[in-house]
Every structure is written in C-alpha cells, then in structure tokens.
Amino acid sequence: MEKLLSLIRESGAKITNPRRLVLEKLTETDKPLTLNEIYEECEIIDFASVYRSVKLFNELGFVEEINFADKKVRYELASKLHHHHVICSECGEIKELPICLLSEIEKITNYKITKHSFEFMGLCPKCKN
Amino acid sequence: MEKLLSLIRESGAKITNPRRLVLEKLTETDKPLTLNEIYEECEIIDFASVYRSVKLFNELGFVEEINFADKKVRYELASKLHHHHVICSECGEIKELPICLLSEIEKITNYKITKHSFEFMGLCPKCKN
DNA sequence: TTTCTAATTGCAAACTATTTGCATTTAGAA
DNA sequence: TTCTAAATGCAAATAGTTTGCAATTAGAAA
Incomplete structure (x- = not known):
C-alpha cells in the first residue's frame, strides 16, 4: 500500500482521498473487483472518481484490467504473478489458474501479443451438484 | 446455408428476409463479425433485427458468441471445430489458434466450465515491424 | 389461391456501462 | 499561509445492448 502510494506520488499525481480509498479496497481483497463493487464499498466518493483512479492505477501499471468470461471487467493489483481466473456463475467464487x-x-x-483474455466461467465444485 | 435454414424452420421459427440476410453474411465470411458489421453489410434491415436474429441463431446453437481481447463481441458459425483467435490491433487481421x-x-x-474466452490481441507479423 | 393469425419486424425509447466537460475544491509546492 | 495546477463531484454525453409496441408478414389452414 505505502509502496503504491509512492508510485503515485513519483508519477507526479497527487495522493487524494478518493485515490487512497480505491487503492485500499483493491489492497484489502484478493479477488478482482468491478468498478461498481469498488464504488459501492467506498460509499463517499463519486463513481467518476473510482473510474479515473482505477484508470490511473492501470496506466501506472500496478492495477490490471481483466475481461472475465461473464463479460464483466474487473480490476486487481498487478503485484501477483501473472495468472487467470475461473468464476462460478452460481455463487461468484473465483479461483485462480496456474x-x-x-x-x-x-x-x-508469430504475433507480438499485447493483450489477452484467458478467462473461464462455470460451476464450482460446490454448485455443480 | 440450406441446412441452417432447415434448422430454423424445424425450431418453429419462420424464415424471414432479415434472418436470411444475417445468415448469409455469417456464411459468406470466415472471420467472426460484430453485430454492427453484420448490420452495416445488410443495409436494408434494422439493427434490432440483426440483434434478434443472431441471438436466435446462438440459441439454436449454430452461431457462437466470442468475447475478443479488444472487448468487442463477435459472432461466427459454430460449424467449424472449436477454436480461438488472435486479432491484430493494427490491421484487424484475425488468425485462428489450434x-x-x-x-x-x-x-x-474441478469446475464444470460453461463459458470461456481464450482470445488474444497483438501485432501481426506484418504490423509488428 | 386466398384468408387468417401468431410470429416477426422496424422504430423509438429504455437500459447499462463507460467516458467526458466544467465549475468547484484541494494537495502540496513555494 | 498562500497559491495554482491537479483532482473531484456532478451531470450529461456516448456507446453498446435490449425491449415494448404498432404495423407487417410467413406460412398454415381453408
């Protein structure tokens, strides 16, 4: 968290309350969040601020944008090793793929790949019975 | 094409001009199309009809919906073997993955997978230089 | 072939998600 | 503490998708 705040500062951007809050939400959880989920958890701040904060973090390179198989876009800290997800269409549980x-x-x-989605949706072990 | 028209008829749905046209566009090309691309090629018919035709074809099982890495949704005939794509962000060329x-x-x-996206975007051999 | 009706279409409007313009507020440098 | 460029909140624009409904039409039945 502190390290990420420094990254923001070093980029020339300001450390503001909205940015701190959004970053907090992303740091607190280990599962990718939609903009709306972040927005709802923050309560105080405007959706546009969530949008712009996440966009900034993504440009600075420490938040990744993921296109899930359910067509929703979610965000997570890029600090982890590169990986992908399976989401349960029933209960929403997310599992990481190795x-x-x-x-x-x-x-x-022979392409130079710049972006990819490798995302799955289905029924988790619990929900499939 | 004829076989697919029969499938529509057998399902109880009618063979209409919009449906015939949309099916034609999907049959004529070997690359996945967006709703808008189909709409623009058809000219005569309304976007909502393209939308509903493609939706019907998808429900009948012979058109597949694909979430590309560029976030666009494209459709193609499901008749081919199951496969995925790389799209060039520069020229739009699409290559199939084996x-x-x-x-x-x-x-x-241990999930029962019901939907997945395995789609890539990058620079094709020509555009990457 | 003509008639008839449920299915389908076109249009317009409603949604949903994302993005932007602008007046007001604020972080943090001076 | 002052000051200004950057950031925020609000509201509205944009884009993609979906739907309601009156008018039209495919194709079954007469």
Whole structure:
C-alpha cells in the first residue's frame, strides 16, 4: 500500500482521498473487483472518481484490467504473478489458474501479443451438484 | 446455408428476409463479425433485427458468441471445430489458434466450465515491424 | 389461391456501462 | 499561509445492448 502510494506520488499525481480509498479496497481483497463493487464499498466518493483512479492505477501499471468470461471487467493489483481466473456463475467464487500459454501463442502465431483474455466461467465444485 | 435454414424452420421459427440476410453474411465470411458489421453489410434491415436474429441463431446453437481481447463481441458459425483467435490491433487481421485447454482447466479446477474466452490481441507479423 | 393469425419486424425509447466537460475544491509546492 | 495546477463531484454525453409496441408478414389452414 505505502509502496503504491509512492508510485503515485513519483508519477507526479497527487495522493487524494478518493485515490487512497480505491487503492485500499483493491489492497484489502484478493479477488478482482468491478468498478461498481469498488464504488459501492467506498460509499463517499463519486463513481467518476473510482473510474479515473482505477484508470490511473492501470496506466501506472500496478492495477490490471481483466475481461472475465461473464463479460464483466474487473480490476486487481498487478503485484501477483501473472495468472487467470475461473468464476462460478452460481455463487461468484473465483479461483485462480496456474497456467497461461502466452509465449506459446506468440511462437505459434508469430504475433507480438499485447493483450489477452484467458478467462473461464462455470460451476464450482460446490454448485455443480 | 440450406441446412441452417432447415434448422430454423424445424425450431418453429419462420424464415424471414432479415434472418436470411444475417445468415448469409455469417456464411459468406470466415472471420467472426460484430453485430454492427453484420448490420452495416445488410443495409436494408434494422439493427434490432440483426440483434434478434443472431441471438436466435446462438440459441439454436449454430452461431457462437466470442468475447475478443479488444472487448468487442463477435459472432461466427459454430460449424467449424472449436477454436480461438488472435486479432491484430493494427490491421484487424484475425488468425485462428489450434489450442484451447478446456478439459485441462476442468481437471485442474474441478469446475464444470460453461463459458470461456481464450482470445488474444497483438501485432501481426506484418504490423509488428 | 386466398384468408387468417401468431410470429416477426422496424422504430423509438429504455437500459447499462463507460467516458467526458466544467465549475468547484484541494494537495502540496513555494 | 498562500497559491495554482491537479483532482473531484456532478451531470450529461456516448456507446453498446435490449425491449415494448404498432404495423407487417410467413406460412398454415381453408
């Protein structure tokens, strides 16, 4: 958290209350959040501020934008190792995946990959019965 | 095309001009199209009709909805073998991928996967220089 | 072939999610 | 403490998707 605040400061941007709050929410949880989830948890601040804070954090490189298989966009701290998710369509539980295949895809296609989604949705072990 | 028209008829739905046109566009091309691309190619028909036709085809199971890494949703005939795509962010060229890993993900997670996106965006060999 | 009706269409409007302009407020440098 | 560029809150614009409804039409039945 402190390290991330420094990153913001170093970029020339100001440490403001909205930014601190949004960052807090992202730091407190280990699961990716939608803008709306962050907004609802913050209560005080405006949605546009959540939007702009997250956008800034993403540009600064420490928050990642993920396109989930349920078509929702969620955000999480980029500090973890690169990974992907499965989300349960019933209870919303999110599990991380240990694989990715990015470099294999680059080899196969000879593209320079800049963005990818490798996201799954289904029924978790509990909900599938 | 004829086979697909039969599928529509058998489902109890009518063969109409909009449906025929939308199906035509999807049949004519080998690359996934956005609703808007279909709409613009059809000219005569309304966007809502494109929307509802594609939705019907998807429910009947012969058109697939794909969430691309550029956040756009595209549709293509499901007749081909299951596959995924890389799209060039520069020129829009789309290449198909020969891998997927669906069953591996099910094994790893013990989820019953119902939907997934395995889509990439980057620079194609031509555009990357 | 004509008639008839439920299904489908076109249009316009409603949603939902995302993004932006601008007057007011504020972080933090001087 | 003062001052100003940056950031916020609000409200409205934009874009993508979805829906209600009156008018039209496919195709079953006469």
